[in-house]
Amino acid sequence: MLRRLAVLAVLLGVVFAAVELLPGDAASSTSERGESAADLAARRTALGLDRPLxxxxxxxxxxxxxxxxxTSARGEPVTRLLAGPFPNTLLLGGLALAVSLAGALALGSWAALRPGGRADRVIGVVATMAFALPEFVVAIALLLVLSLWLGWLPAVTLIGPDGAxxxxxxxxxxxxxxxxxxIGWNTRIVRAAxxxxAALPHVGAAIIDGLPRHRVLTHHLLPGALPAVAVGVATSAGMLLGGAVVVETLFNYPGVGAVLAGAIADRDTPVVAGVVAATGGAISVVLLLADLVRARTVGERL
Structure with missing residues (x-):
């Protein structure tokens, strides 16, 4: 955890420096039309932009x-600014993580129980293709097929009175x-794990003893594969929260994606850093849980 906190601190420093290197600043980006040079100078002083980075x-x-x-460049506390959108992003990312895990376990187990068969080959190819596609490409394809062509699902997200x-x-x-x-990424991990x-002696003994496939899978294969699967899922958490910024913008989803896009346009360093800190903290918690799962599994084996 200390190492991850140190990495997060370095990342936040890079964020501050990157926003500083963008053309313009928060004072000019959020200024009203007709403001004089004196007004802009006063805004820079009020925002602390006259101080060293x-x-x-x-x-x-x-x-x-x-x-x-x-505090944001527009005078709103960043904590309050993220109070509504960030839980929506966590909800979307958490559901996507659960669906990814369930799909990967089903497909990876199906392929592993039929090594070299047609299902194994097809699942391997499809999983590789799925992982190779960026989220925005998948989002556009889903919009075309499920929304514009078939009309099954709405193309944009309408926001209710509670902001969800x-x-x-x-x-x-x-x-x-x-x-x-x-799902493509984790299917490959589950299949490999x-x-x-399956190459371990106790699994071979279970097969020789005539145990059904499903019992071999649930009692002998999956428990040993759990540490690798946990690491893969933890890695997916970071990818999901990163990809959520683009996907939320495409679907008008009320998450941190729109907040981050607006903050970058405003050169609003505290908001950009706040989004990075919140998402980095969430990813660190998931990584910690994965470490605990791996440590517990290894400890039980010993």
Whole structure:
């Protein structure tokens, strides 16, 4: 956890520097038409842009442990700005992660129980193709087929009074757009992990003893493959939260994607850093859970 916190701190420093290198600044990007040079100078002073970058970064980082993510260029606390969109992003990412895991376990197990067969070959090719497709390509394909051509699902997300999607059906397209590539990624991991387990002596003994395929899978293959699967799922969490920014924008989903896009346009460093800190913290928690699963499994074997 200390190593990951250190990496996150370095990443936040890079974010501050990257926004600083963009043309313009938060004062000019959020200014009203007709503001004079004196007004812009006053705004820069009010936003602290006249201070050195290192000093602003240090002040922001020292306030971070208290939950203070700073104030946006438009005067709104970043914590309040993310209070609504970030849970929506976590909901979408969590559902996509669950669908990815379920699909990968089903397909990877099906392929591993029939090594070298037609199903194994087809699943391997389809999984590779799915993982190779970026989320925005999958999203556009789903929009064309399921929304424009077939009319089964809405093309955009309508937002309800509480700031969440107006109906559960509006989650399906962004959910599938995120989950399909990760199903491909995790299917390959599950297939490889189960194949490694199948070569172990106790699995061969179970097969010789005449145990049914499903019992061999659930009692001998999957428990040993769990650490590798956990690492793959944890990696998917980072990919899902990163891909969610693009997918949310395409489907007008009320997550942090729109907030981040607006913050970059405004050169609003505290908001961009706040999004990175929130998503980085969520990914670190998932990675910690994966480490605990792996450590527990290894400990039980010993």
């Amino acid at each position: 290192a000093e602003r970064f240090w002040d922001w980082m020292t306030a971070l442990p208290t939950g203070d993510l700073g 999607p107006a109906s559960p059906g509006m989650l399906l397209l962004p959910l599938l757009a995120l989950a399909v590539p990760q 189960l194949t490694d387990q």
